[in-house]
Amino acid sequence: MGWQIHWLRVLSNKPPIDSKIPKAVVSRLSLYLRELQQLIREGIPTISSTKLGRRLGFTASQIRKDIAYFGQFGYPGIGYKCEELVAEIRSILGTDRTWPVVLVGCGNLGQALLGYRGFSTQGFEVVAAVDVDESLVGNTIEGIQIDRLSRLSEIVREKGVRVAILAVPSEAAESAVEAIVDAGITGILNFAPVTLALPKNIGLVEVDLARELEQLAFSVLQKDES
Amino acid sequence: MGWQIHWLRVLSNKPPIDSKIPKAVVSRLSLYLRELQQLIREGIPTISSTKLGRRLGFTASQIRKDIAYFGQFGYPGIGYKCEELVAEIRSILGTDRTWPVVLVGCGNLGQALLGYRGFSTQGFEVVAAVDVDESLVGNTIEGIQIDRLSRLSEIVREKGVRVAILAVPSEAAESAVEAIVDAGITGILNFAPVTLALPKNIGLVEVDLARELEQLAFSVLQKDES
DNA sequence: TAGATTGTTAATCGATTAACAATC
DNA sequence: TAGATTGTTAATCGATTAACAATC
Incomplete structure (x- = not known):
């Protein structure tokens, strides 16, 4: 089954998920997801790493670095689009399915x-x-x-x-x-x-x-x- | 209330708990406690950091270092006495009371x-x-x-x-x-x-x-x- | 364009591991 | 004593933060 997923990734142009993602990164990803879902409920469409960091008590650097493990999802000058990033994180974590x-x-x-x-x-x-x-x-x-x-x-x-x-x-x-x-x-x-x-x-x-x-x-x- | 506890520690000859104990250390302490309680149920009176590490998937160094944050509880050549270390850890975590x-x-x-x-x-x-x-x-x-x-x-x-x-x-x-x-x-x-x-x-x-x-x-x- | 913010590289910080003298 | 094992210091490794060119 491994190779199927590998080629899916290649064909869909995603960067290969780095063999070694630290556990702590994945754990924070899940926290970002939760907060982004909250932002959407609040009607906020876009958020910068700085503001997200302030809400969660992390540095902006850490948030950007964590997210960058999985690809380029942000917009320089703007930040991250909440809906979009939620979809990405769910796809990374595997919770885009049941x-x-x-x-x-x-x-x-x-x-x-x-x-x-x-x-x-x-x-x-x-x-x-x-x-x-x-x-x-x-x-x-x-x-x-x-x-x-x-x-x-x-x-x-x-x-x-x-x-x-x-x-x-x-x-x-x-x-x-x-x-x-x-x-x-x-x-x-x-x-x-x-x-x-x-x-x-x-x-x-x-x-x-x-x-x-x-x-x-x-x-x-x-x-x-x- | 802080000073009371401080002087209790000094009078009872405990090393002052280092101002900065990493969260990860405390979290493992809790795991050591669980495993030591299991060892006691199995009737094993004494355990070395090497053997405890093997059971939990940690290095012996890490276990010794973690425990040493709080004092000297081991016996060179022998290891740790399970009952004793359980009592120490419970006292550190604060679960020696209700x-x-x-x-x-x-x-x-x-x-x-x-x-x-x-x-x-x-x-x-x-x-x-x-x-x-x-x-x-x-x-x-x-x-x-x-x-x-x-x-x-x-x-x-x-x-x-x-x-x-x-x-x-x-x-x-x-x-x-x-x-x-x-x-x-x-x-x-x-x-x-x-x-x-x-x-x-x-x-x-x-x-x-x-x-x-x-x-x-x-x-x-x-x-x-x- | 000026201002904001990303992704990424380099610098810093902290945590884990290895090594070993001291001890039983 | 010889063997085992601790507590601790030094070396290594990894994770976080800072800095900044590239981008919108």
Whole structure:
């Protein structure tokens, strides 16, 4: 599949995405996207790196450099056209299409995430949910019927799922990951607070809510101190 | 309050926490904590920076340097005693005590977070919940009765809350933040996907689930490409 | 044209890694 | 003692910022 995409890029005249984009750059890109969408809602058609930087707390240099990793999208003397840059960033991140997502683990947190409608707005749609717990299987939550984990491969094939949200308890994470990998999924958003060992061709993003609160506690203490 | 803590540190013979600890260091500290707690569950009493690094995918140097920011906790020739280092890290992060937390915003996501029991294990306890929506006020969820936002100051005073979890829709974020700041809260875990302008003596940690999924989408695409 | 702003190169800054004496 | 491993200093690497010619 790699070569197809490569030639698509060449034919459509895009610069090849530099083999090594720092993670931090991609993470900020996502933030630019959010702010640009806000600007559009405010009816602002165009923004300079300086002004965008002021809104987000970054330097203008950094914003220009980040964006320039992916091509030339700005207009000297004018800035960036919000609509246009939004489209570019969405295309870079891959959120210009819809990603069908499977939820693995339908306990407390999993059900919570099913209820959360914030994903869909950015192109992600939970199309299936699975659990090992037979007492949950068959229940319908937010319009999604919970299936058994053992059916994951079929579901992935049927629905063209590439990404899983992992919301199982820590003890269950390892075996869930095995099932996920076997099913051919290539990206995991992991909410279980454990270190996952994954084949390196599988994308991983971790969200550990306890960890975030720890960071917050530290920053509060640090501010007290000074 | 700053000076009190300073002298406590001096009297208890701790090195002063270096004014500038990089955010990335604190974030890894939290990860070390998680892994050390896992090691303890596995019955492993002692670990070297090399082995801990192998488990987490970091270099041994980095782990030693990170830890050394805060003091000398290791034993040459032996490594780190897991129990001891856990206690040290918890004390550094401030999770050796209990943090009463108020949830601001009790819609979908807020209720989800109330149900999520993962916070309590690391020293955070949701002791109150507020919302502007009068139709929610009075309802009890997971043993917490929802109060009106206008009572926030009282609640904060009564319960000694210092930290808020912000889980309101984007449009409501600005006014909610105003109430939070007025109530004297000093740290916010923000789930609303908007840029918050905060006084700089207030700690902020952001979790944007859509953004995390965007990061994941990008990493999946990038892996396809190669 | 004058003013604004980009994309990019060079300079600076900070974070990670390597190396090693000190320690158990 | 020999082997293992720390804490720390110096060397390397990478990321951020500043500067500026090119552009609208």
